Amino acid sequence: MECPRCLSPHVRRSHRVGFWETGFLTFFHYYPFRCRDCGHRYHHFHQSRNRSPKGHVTLFGLAQDILWVTGGVTLVLLWLWLRST
Numbered sequence: 320m321e322c323p324r325c326l327s328p329h330v331r332r333s334h335r336v337g338f339w340e341t342g343f344l345t346f347f348h349y350y351p352f353r354c355r356d357c358g359h360r361y362h363h364f365h366q367s368r369n370r371s372p373k374g375h376v377t378l379f380g381l382a383q384d385i386l387w388v389t390g391g392v393t394l395v396l397l398w399l400w401l402r403s404t
């Protein structure tokens with residue numbers, strides 16, 4: 320990866336600051352980077368494979384949550400329906 324300003328290869332991950340970077344950008348795998356040569360700070364798409372930190376929302380995890388909730392609602396409705404008949 321190169322710095323978009325000076326094309327230096329000496330870039331490193333920067334600390335995430337604020338809700339915008341810790342929440343929204345992390346969700347879309349955008350991470351802040353900083354160039355060690357010119358100090359330019361920028362965001363770059365960075366897919367982290369085989370790593371799912373706690374509290375990190377993935378699309379798969381979200382789908383699982385939705386399935387759990389809809390499954391639970393279906394069971395409750397079924398239970399209510401069985402009781403009413």
Ligand SMILES: [Zn+2]
Pocket residue numbers: 322323324325326327354355356357358359
């Ligand atoms: Zn640079």
